[in-house]
Amino acid sequence: MNKENFLASGLLEQYALGITSNEENAVVENYLKQFPEIRTEFSAMRNALDQYAQQYAKQPPQVLRQRVIEAIENEADRKNDTNDPIIGNASGIQSQPSGWPRYLVYAATVFLAISLYLNKQKSDQLQDKLTDTQTLLVTCETDNEGLRSNQDIFAFVTSGHTQQVAIKGNSLAPGTNLMAYWNEEESRAMLNTIFLPEPPADKQYQIWADVEGEMISLGLLDQEEDNNPLADLAFINNAESLNITLEPLGGSEKPTVSLLVANGNIF
Template identity: 30%
Template sequence: MKDKIKIFLDSDLLEKYLIGSTTKEETLQVERYIAMHPEVREMYLELQENLEAYAKLHAIKTPDGLKEKILSTIKAQNSLRKRFTRYAVAASVAVFIFAGSSYFFWDQNQNLMQENTIVSNKIKTLEEDMREQLEDVRNQFIVLNNPLTKKYNVKGNKNARDLKAIAYINPVKKLSYLNLRNLPELPEDKCFQMWAEVNGEMVNLGVIKEITDKEKLLALPYAENAIGYITIEQKGGNMAPTVENIVANINY
């Protein structure tokens, strides 16, 4: 029975249950284990507290002006619908008055439809951005709380001795994150840039900006036996890593 409980705790069912992503069968299994086994119930309560604390710490701030943008978008859509209806009625009447005017209204309606499409696309983009941010927070929570996550300390070489970071790798969920704790100062014309060698290909992860939140996690592409690099490049970054300027390796 102890082995059975250990296998259950090593899985990610408790985490999935907490964020509401379990199936009906998984939900029944988790609730049964919580009710029957004190150690499972204790782990559940601990994860619940961790999730609440983590959610508060990494709460996604509503983008500035989002409410105004949404209200403005709704107002614009309503205005577009009213204008569309008004022009459509006018066009119908105009057919009987003067056939040539129908083209004018048709052209106006086409423009309104294009405007409506643009507004709808902007709303979809905002919704997608919010979904991606929520998914990233969910993955970070799983990585930090799953017992199978491996933790590696990353230190810079002689060219960046003050560089410190922590890599979190979960081979089960196939998630990798990097927590930059400290970056040494560089000349104004230099910058740090991150790379990942995945399946034999070098992936540019972008320029590392100044650390404003030491608790922030940066997502890394996951692959077995992948290697991450941090290099010093010219300001603005480079298309390919400068090998002689590698200041840290991240093996995962």
């Protein structure tokens, strides 16, 4: 809202009459702060209202002045009385020659302070322990997960339905000896890749399944993830053999047969 729109909105008049909401007050006060013209406008409005109110002036009875002044004096006295209630009470009611209640108060205060300090310390210690315990719990959970995963792999590998497929390297990769685990029942396969030699920089291993004479890609062998010796391998029905070729980075649609490095038959 610009200045003109604001003045036309009537909000300022409503504010002068005291009927604006808290939100509207904030808006109006913001305009008043920003624009001197609006301030002038507002004080003219308020002066008009003040003068309007003055039309109703009426002489009060003489006694009212005294009443008002006495009422304020009473109020002022009451305030002075209540300004120092502790001293008032202590000297009036509790001052005894020995003064022992006062020492009791001091002692209680000191005791409270010490107790608070000890509580704080204990609380800090407990907080530290809690943090340690929470960290431990997280570690345990991570370990547990790893354990469960390993148990699962162990169960899979040792299952009677899982067939071990030895993939042996040919003259291009002599000595290479991989093991794949093939389970027709569960339609699941795994492959141990850690024994593959490092491929040339511009090449990547790709694994293929021979299904009724056709080579179907089961994916690229990513050797980055060698933390887990056994990686999941895509499963395909009716595979007769598994074959590994060297392919350009990113893999190929069809295997480069000349670069077949290893293969093994599924019985």
